[in-house]
Amino acid sequence: MKVRVLRNDGSKQWWQEFSVESSKRATVLDLLLNIRETQDHTLAFRHSCQMGSCGSCGIVINGKPSLACQTRISELKSETIRIEPLYSYPVIKDLVVDLNDFVNKHRSVKPYIIRKNPQELEEAPMEFRVTSAENMSFIQYDYCIMCGLCVAACPTVALDPQFIGPQALAQAYRYIADPRDEGFKERKAELDTSHGVWRCHFAGACSYVCPKGVDPAQAIQLLKREIYKRMFVRGPKVGAPVSVLAKQEKPISNQPKAPPLDFKSGVNQNE
Amino acid sequence: MNKRFKSGLLTSLNPTRYNLERWSYTLHRITGVILALFLIAHIFEIYHVTLGIAGWNQTIAELSNLGVFELIGMWIIAGSALYHGANGLRLILNELFGLLLGKPRLPEYPYSPMSLGRNQKIVIYAITIIVVAIWIWAGLYLLAGLGIVRW
Numbered sequence: 001m002k003v004r005v006l007r008n009d010g011s012k013q014w015w016q017e018f019s020v021e022s023s024k025r026a027t028v029l030d031l032l033l034n035i036r037e038t039q040d041h042t043l044a045f046r047h048s049c050q051m052g053s054c055g056s057c058g059i060v061i062n063g064k065p066s067l068a069c070q071t072r073i074s075e076l077k078s079e080t081i082r083i084e085p086l087y088s089y090p091v092i093k094d095l096v097v098d099l100n101d102f103v104n105k106h107r108s109v110k111p112y113i114i115r116k117n118p119q120e121l122e123e124a125p126m127e128f129r130v131t132s133a134e135n136m137s138f139i140q141y142d143y144c145i146m147c148g149l150c151v152a153a154c155p156t157v158a159l160d161p162q163f164i165g166p167q168a169l170a171q172a173y174r175y176i177a178d179p180r181d182e183g184f185k186e187r188k189a190e191l192d193t194s195h196g197v198w199r200c201h202f203a204g205a206c207s208y209v210c211p212k213g214v215d216p217a218q219a220i221q222l223l224k225r226e227i228y229k230r231m232f233v234r235g236p237k238v239g240a241p242v243s244v245l246a247k248q249e250k251p252i253s254n255q256p257k258a259p260p261l262d263f264k265s266g267v268n269q270n271e
Numbered sequence: 272m273n274k275r276f277k278s279g280l281l282t283s284l285n286p287t288r289y290n291l292e293r294w295s296y297t298l299h300r301i302t303g304v305i306l307a308l309f310l311i312a313h314i315f316e317i318y319h320v321t322l323g324i325a326g327w328n329q330t331i332a333e334l335s336n337l338g339v340f341e342l343i344g345m346w347i348i349a350g351s352a353l354y355h356g357a358n359g360l361r362l363i364l365n366e367l368f369g370l371l372l373g374k375p376r377l378p379e380y381p382y383s384p385m386s387l388g389r390n391q392k393i394v395i396y397a398i399t400i401i402v403v404a405i406w407i408w409a410g411l412y413l414l415a416g417l418g419i420v421r422w
Contacts, residue, residue: 213382
């Protein structure tokens with residue numbers, strides 16, 4: 001098996017070819033670890049969980065942004081594997097890219113629940129009720145592991161580095177669709193701009209490469225519809241926090257107490 | 272050309288290894304650029320009306336004697352307008368009304384994004400078939416103008 005890696009030392013880049021012996025069940029991350037262990041210990045790449053949960057091993061494999069730990073060699077169906085760092089990110093070294101801008105864009109859309117009265121969250125006196133149907137309208141976007149593959153696949157980010165990007169936009173919609181959230185106006189200031197949501201032209205590459213099935217392209221189009229809609233119609237009425245316990249007939253203090261544990265009579269009651 | 276922009280342009284215009292919608296996006300961008308260039312040329316043509324009746328008549332006379340290359344150019348513009356318009360309508364359905372996208376759901380492996388699902392693909396294929404059919408008709412119409420094809 002031949003592996004061609006686009007190396008980068010911060011000032012120049014070059015292709016380097018390695019010959020690696022591996023089984024068909026091995027992943028691309030296994031190959032990279034093998035190369036670093038046996039051939040070139042200077043090869044730099046990120047990895048952590050090796051099970052597609054942390055999102056740190058994102059690289060471009062044969063022209064497609066993918067997670068190295070989730071890509072088996074057998075599914076690539078080629079004798080030569082071409083490995084590059086993620087597109088549209090500044091490269092620090094070899095396959096390690098700078099994710100600062102990516103994280104800052106994520107932060108800029110305020111990816112958390114906003115309430116007009118912040119005390120409701122900080123002191124949390126009661127629960128916010130979310131029905132299953134309401135939960136289903138945004139839970140898909142909760143599965144984002146921030147691997148950055150969607151941004152690398154996006155043709156718009158490639159041309160406009162200031163574009164906020166599919167990851168951040170999907171997260172913005174996740175919180176706007178949340179029935180507990182009241183931060184639409186605050187987020188709109190960031191989204192309704194020339195480098196915001198309108199820059200997306202729906203190539204769908206973000207959803208195609210997403211390793212967790214998040215579908216950012218869907219979220220972005222729904223976000224556009226939501227912004228259009230709220231030009232003419234008020235947003236849904238956001239409920240106040242409610243207490244599930246308050247709806248019960250008896251307050252918790254009046255409920256029968258569990259019998260106290262008897263520590264003196266022995267450890268195992270069955271004996 | 273800026274190195275960052277150049278590599279970005281190459282990445283942006285390369286839909287290989289990606290989905291059908293990404294191909295559609297690339298074609299939409301290319302046809303958009305063709306139409307933008309055509310509009311500039313068209314405005315330049317319209318500007319000749321300011322040269323008076325004689326100047327305008329001369330421009331019209333020159334434009335009515337089109338050669339083969341001009342006809343090919345017009346055919347490409349016709350195709351660009353057809354594709355850009357038809358695909359634009361699909362995008363309006365997606366972006367303005369949220370149609371053809373499916374509903375958010377719990378992701379289940381193997382993941383298949385709803386927004387790139389069956390409905391979206393049917394519409395893209397339908398657009399392509401209709402546009403190609405009208406484009407061939409437009410080509411024959413232009414060839415009939417040259418007398419190559421009997422209309």
